[in-house]
Amino acid sequence: MKKRHFLQYMGSAAMAAPLFPFTLNGTTTISKPYPDKDSDAFWKRIREDYRLKPDYINLESGYYNIIPTPILNKFSEHAQHVNYEGSYYMRTVQWENKDKAAARVAQLVNCSEKELVITRNTTESLDMIIGGFPWEKGDEAVFAVQDYGAMQIHFHQMEDRYGIVCKKVSVPNHPESDEEIVSLYESQITPKTKLLMICHMINVTGQILPVRKICDMAHSHGVEVMVDGAHCVGHIKVDLAELDCDYYGSSLHKWLCSPLGAGMLYVAEKNIPKIWPLFAEHEEDDTKIRRLNHTGTHPVHTDLTINDAVDYLDMIGLERKENRMRYLQRYWSDQLRDVENVVINTPVEPHRSCGIANVGLTNMKPSEMAKTLLEEFNIWTVAIDFENVHGCRITPNVFTTTDELDHFVGAIKTMAKRT
Numbered sequence: 001m002k003k004r005h006f007l008q009y010m011g012s013a014a015m016a017a018p019l020f021p022f023t024l025n026g027t028t029t030i031s032k033p034y035p036d037k038d039s040d041a042f043w044k045r046i047r048e049d050y051r052l053k054p055d056y057i058n059l060e061s062g063y064y065n066i067i068p069t070p071i072l073n074k075f076s077e078h079a080q081h082v083n084y085e086g087s088y089y090m091r092t093v094q095w096e097n098k099d100k101a102a103a104r105v106a107q108l109v110n111c112s113e114k115e116l117v118i119t120r121n122t123t124e125s126l127d128m129i130i131g132g133f134p135w136e137k138g139d140e141a142v143f144a145v146q147d148y149g150a151m152q153i154h155f156h157q158m159e160d161r162y163g164i165v166c167k168k169v170s171v172p173n174h175p176e177s178d179e180e181i182v183s184l185y186e187s188q189i190t191p192k193t194k195l196l197m198i199c200h201m202i203n204v205t206g207q208i209l210p211v212r213k214i215c216d217m218a219h220s221h222g223v224e225v226m227v228d229g230a231h232c233v234g235h236i237k238v239d240l241a242e243l244d245c246d247y248y249g250s251s252l253h254k255w256l257c258s259p260l261g262a263g264m265l266y267v268a269e270k271n272i273p274k275i276w277p278l279f280a281e282h283e284e285d286d287t288k289i290r291r292l293n294h295t296g297t298h299p300v301h302t303d304l305t306i307n308d309a310v311d312y313l314d315m316i317g318l319e320r321k322e323n324r325m326r327y328l329q330r331y332w333s334d335q336l337r338d339v340e341n342v343v344i345n346t347p348v349e350p351h352r353s354c355g356i357a358n359v360g361l362t363n364m365k366p367s368e369m370a371k372t373l374l375e376e377f378n379i380w381t382v383a384i385d386f387e388n389v390h391g392c393r394i395t396p397n398v399f400t401t402t403d404e405l406d407h408f409v410g411a412i413k414t415m416a417k418r419t
Contacts, residue, residue: 037320046316047399056380057404062203062231062356062395063382065257074308075259078301094300099290101306105252105264108310109233111240116266117293118252118303122230123150125249125265126197128292129226130154132276133195137163142188143197144171145387146204148228151197165192171202171209173345173388175352178210182217193223200229200248201236204384204393205346206329206356208236211243219244224271230254233264234313236322236354246271255355258309259302265292321398325355328396332405333357341416345391358384360391361416369415377411 035041049068052058058066067075082089103113119125130141131154141155145168158164167188175181185196196218201208215225226247232238234256240248245268252262267275273286281294313321330350336342336359346357361369366383370392373379381392396405 034315037317043324043398047401050399052399056374056378057400057407059379059381059394059396059400059404059408061397062254062393064260065254065397066399067257067259068312071257071259071305071308071312075301075305078304079299082301082304090297090300094303098300098303101303102264104307104310105233106266108313109238109240109248109264109266110242111266112269115240115269115272115289116264117289118306119249119263119265119293120261120295120298121253121263122228122249122251123148124295125263126151126226126228126247127154128265128278129247129249129267129275130158130195130197131278132292133158134274134276135162135164135194138165138192139195140165140167140188140190140193141195141197142167142169142185142193142223144169144199144202146171146202146389147197147199148203148230151228155197167193170387171207173205173207174347178213181210182213185214186217186221189218189221189223193221195224195226197226197228200227200238200243201231201354201356203228203231203356204389205358206231206353206393206395207347208352208354211245215244215246231356234309234318234321235325237318240266252306252309256306256309256313258306259299261299261302262306265289267292316398322354324398325396326350326353328400328402328405329353329355329357329394331402332394332396332409333359335409336412339413339416342412343391345389355397356393356395358389358391358393359412360389361412363418364415366391372415373408373411377407379408379411 034045049070050066051069098118102116102118106113106116130151135158141164143152143155155166159166169184169188198209198211198214200211211227218225224246227245229238229248229250231254233250233252248266250264252258252264253260267289272289275292277292279294281291283291333344333346337344341362343360343362345360346353360366366385370381370383373381381394384391384393
């Protein structure tokens with residue numbers, strides 16, 4: 001079945017959902033246009049695209065971004081169509097369409113479509129590299145204690161299985177310079193170091209690391225770099241050609257707002273043959289990245305919706321979204337940085353963070369803080385309490401209003417006065 005026929009299917013199934021008034025690829029008609037994109041009215045109109053639970057203010061968009069209704073309706077249409085065609089769809093065009101979705105994401109992050117595949121999430125993407133890397137006994141891996149737990153655990157499994165050595169650093173919440181961060185990682189590199197894992201944006205604090213500078217340093221020592229970009233694609237500009245890393249993983253169900261179960265893996269073309277697939281694949285050419293991407297039968301309608309998510313991002317504009325997210329974070333964090341008993345665990349420099357930040361209280365543990373915010377102030381967030389990060393991760397979204405953030409700031413100030 002040709003893709004154009006697939007797109008023409010919109011609404012033809014008996015159970016098709018009503019179309020939301022939004023246009024993607026010119027397939028539907030706008031009945032309520034979006035105002036000027038640099039106006040407050042534009043963001044109010046964007047908020048209308050979301051169905052928000054009224055029980056609480058959602059300041060925890062980091063785990064999973066709620067899908068805006070235009071994308072959600074497309075997701076439903078894709079699911080209905082795949083179900084309508086059944087095995088015919090699965091045996092004819094599912095792989096072609098998945099490749100097209102991958103090519104679209106490759107264009108977004110500026111890499112060759114030969115270097116990127118669609119996965120289910122960041123964990124799968126990066127664990128594919130950790131588990132498929134050609135480790136030898138005594139090889140060293142370097143990563144941070146603030147890195148995501150699933151990847152740290154997998155490194156330690158390689159330690160048990162192959163006898164590699166895991167070395168850890170602790171990233172300061174308020175670095176004095178990029179060079180401090182680069183030197184921190186460089187201090188752990190020896191002739192036995194093979195792979196360095198870093199976050200593009202640290203998930204618990206929102207701190208953005210100087211990826212290109214770290215990559216340049218590591219490459220000068222012959223060390224490859226794997227980047228956890230779980231919170232970056234669809235949130236900030238990601239230019240893989242500019243970053244010059246060896247491997248990059250991200251979750252598209254976060255800031256790109258695709259449905260749950262969509263991620264991406266980038267592998268620099270020269271490194272593809274060295275990675276061993278975790279699952280057997282029909283592709284036997286070890287230069288093809290598709291050999292790393294076999295997961296069996298999976299929800300292919302999720303793959304199709306990635307295109308719609310990119311369309312929606314294009315409608316907003318990535319730079320405009322990044323600026324909005326940074327504005328929202330600074331709107332609340334700047335008001336709290338000098339408040340007694342309040343600790344902001346995210347750097348103050350604008351280029352070192354975007355939409356995510358972390359705030360703690362010296363007079364309250366993070367778990368109690370999160371509980372109080374929800375039960376007393378109807379604010380949903382998440383407690384972070386390990387290593388040098390003690391507070392709540394605050395993650396607004398494009399639907400968040402400054403009135404909601406004013407309520408949050410007032411809640412923190414009230415809690416900070418308690419003994």
